[in-house]
Amino acid sequence: MTRVLVVEDDPAIGSELVEALTGNRYDVSLATSGEQALEQARLRAPDLVLLDLGLPDIDGVALCRRLRAALPYTVIVVLTARTQEFEVVVALDAGADDYLTKPFRLTELLARLRAHLRRQAPPHDERxxxxxxxxxxxxxxxxxxxxxxxxxxxxxxxxxxxxxxxxxxxxxxxxxxxxxxxxxxxxxxxxxxxxxxxxxxxxxxxxxxxxxxxxxxxxxxxxxxxx
Missing domain, CATH: 1.10.10.10 (Winged helix-like DNA-binding domain superfamily/Winged helix DNA-binding domain)
Incomplete structure (x- = not known):
């Protein structure tokens, strides 16, 4: 079963994401702070991380960079209320594979996750x-x-x-x-x-x-x- 770590400090959004992902047969854990996310990632490496950039204890971009260093093959999707393009680029540079701007539809999120997981290990070309x-x-x-x-x-x-x-x-x-x-x-x-x-x-x-x-x-x- 695919392991997903949701990093979200808003209780309503976090519980909604956990419920939706669990209902779609993902093995989901929730972290409400950056420190919790790092600890959970260390104990049980996820296949996919949903990362809110607006956390109370650690800057989301800095956390993304630390998670990427620890989890080089994990898909990281940033969830952000920030709409400036350069802010999104900074998150991608920090190691994110994709982003969704809040508010977003759960159907779109689930479809994107499936797409990323299907392409997580593409075959190598010999050229x-x-x-x-x-x-x-x-x-x-x-x-x-x-x-x-x-x-x-x-x-x-x-x-x-x-x-x-x-x-x-x-x-x-x-x-x-x-x-x-x-x-x-x-x-x-x-x-x-x-x-x-x-x-x-x-x-x-x-x-x-x-x-x-x-x-x-x-x-x-x-x-x-x-x-």
Missing amino acids: TLSVGLLRLDLPARRAYIGGEELALRPKEFDLLAALASRAGEVVTREQLMDDVWDANWFGPTKTLDVHVFALRRKLTEHGEDPRRITTLRGRGYRYEIEV
């Missing part, structure tokens, strides 16, 4: 891929710019591989959502834009041309062969 300064070691899931390794979250790596493997081609939003998230993904595709924003920033920080990933409004994205 190495190079475009411009970028080199992807697909079996090892590692990315390099000019020999320097990028620190990418799992979804960022999948997104970069999906774009680079079709370099020079327009990859539609729908194709990227199918490839990187799931063909049965439920909910808005805003998460794609946030991940592209974070990925583009990481590439340029390591010396890649900022024009390497082109946005084609209303269509999708293209990883340019030449810039």
